[in-house]
Amino acid sequence: MKGINLRDTVLFGGIMVLIVLLMMSKCENNQMQKELRDQLKETNKEIVKNSKLIKEKDGQYTKLVDNFNTQKDLLKQLKEENKDLYRTIKSNDEKLLMINNTLVTLQKKVVEGFGKFNPNDSNLIDLTLKYPDEKDWFISWDGSVHKKTAFYKGDWTFGKLPLKIVLTETKKGLWNSRLIGPDWLIVDSMEVKALAPEEMPPSPYIPQPRNYGFMFGGGYIKSFSTTVDNGLSVGVGFYLKNHSLIFNATSTNTLGFNYYYKFISFKKK
Numbered sequence: 626m627k628g629i630n631l632r633d634t635v636l637f638g639g640i641m642v643l644i645v646l647l648m649m650s651k652c653e654n655n656q657m658q659k660e661l662r663d664q665l666k667e668t669n670k671e672i673v674k675n676s677k678l679i680k681e682k683d684g685q686y687t688k689l690v691d692n693f694n695t696q697k698d699l700l701k702q703l704k705e706e707n708k709d710l711y712r713t714i715k716s717n718d719e720k721l722l723m724i725n726n727t728l729v730t731l732q733k734k735v736v737e738g739f740g741k742f743n744p745n746d747s748n749l750i751d752l753t754l755k756y757p758d759e760k761d762w763f764i765s766w767d768g769s770v771h772k773k774t775a776f777y778k779g780d781w782t783f784g785k786l787p788l789k790i791v792l793t794e795t796k797k798g799l800w801n802s803r804l805i806g807p808d809w810l811i812v813d814s815m816e817v818k819a820l821a822p823e824e825m826p827p828s829p830y831i832p833q834p835r836n837y838g839f840m841f842g843g844g845y846i847k848s849f850s851t852t853v854d855n856g857l858s859v860g861v862g863f864y865l866k867n868h869s870l871i872f873n874a875t876s877t878n879t880l881g882f883n884y885y886y887k888f889i890s891f892k893k894k
Contacts, residue, residue, distance in 0.1 A: 648886060666693070669799055678815050683808040690723075690792070690800035692819040699724055699818060720826050723819040725790070725802070732757070732809040740770070748772050752779070757809045786810075837865045846875060 676689040699721045704711040706726075714721055734757055743749035749769040755762035763786060768779015789805040802817045840862040848855050860873030860883075869885040 644886075665798070669693075669797065672797075672799065678812065680812075681803075684806045684810050685803065686812040686815060687801055687803045688815040688817060690802050690817045690819050692800045693821050694818050695824055696721060696820060699820060702818065721820070722825070723817065726814075726816045727804060728813045728815075729806075730811045730813055731763075732811055734809070743769060752777075757807075763807070763809075837863070839863055840869070840871065846877070 670693055673689045673691050673693070679687045681687055700711065700714075702724060703714070703721060706724075736754070740750040740752040743751050748771055750772060751769045752766070754766040756764040763784045765782040765784070766779050767782065768777055770777040787806065788810075789803075791803040791805065793801045793803070795801060800817075800819065802815070804812055804815060841860070843857060843859045846856045846858055854877055856875045856877040858873045858875040860871045862869055862871030862883075864870075867887040869883075869887070871883045871885070872881075873883065874880050
């Protein structure tokens with residue numbers, strides 16, 4: 626009987642030592658991963674800080690996004706740049722996720738041609754000017770010029786300006802913002818600031834995992850001792866984040882409790 630107790634003690638002690646070693650290894654690994662993430666974050670900050678606006682082709686420009694900001698940073702900037710919008714967002718209790726400040730101009734173009742004499746007044750020359758071309762114009766001026774006084778009068782008409790903004794993420798975790806428009810659109814500057822990913826508020830449409838809850842279950846106990854019968858166990862427990870505490874009772878008239886710590890998790894890719 627003493628041999629059995631000694632064996633059980635050694636086995637139990639070995640299991641506890643193994644658990645402690647695994648927990649220490651996990652803690653050390655977590656610390657190393659945190660340091661690597663911090664280093665990568667600081668490196669990405671410098672890359673974004675020194676990045677320039679890139680023209681990929683006519684009408685398409687790209688700029689890295691400064692997504693290392695807090696909600697307080699973005700609200701402060703918005704309040705300085707647009708107080709009315711700041712008040713609207715605050716009154717609607719909205720979360721500010723991104724600010725895009727972009728300055729654009731139109732491509733210079735030289736055109737020439739002839740006007741038409743006004744059939745009702747020979748002193749007037751009718752002109753119709755369109756930019757960038759006659760077919761797909763964005764700006765149109767339709768009016769007339771007096772031959773003697775050079776007085777002109779006309780109407781400005783503006784068409785539709787198609788713009789597309791595409792947000793991507795690189796392999797290094799950097800966000801890239803692209804502004805895509807017509808070929809004659811020139812982007813002079815672009816500054817995009819966004820909320821840091823860890824600061825993003827959870828979506829009300831996506832169920833969020835709970836960090837706590839209750840557990841219930843049971844099991845079968847196989848005894849390796851000839852003096853102890855096999856049995857069944859029933860247990861109830863509580864978990865909080867990575868910690869679990871389980872109380873159980875067995876059909877062999879024993880009570881016990883177990884503590885578990887989740888030190889490895891696998892994410893679905």
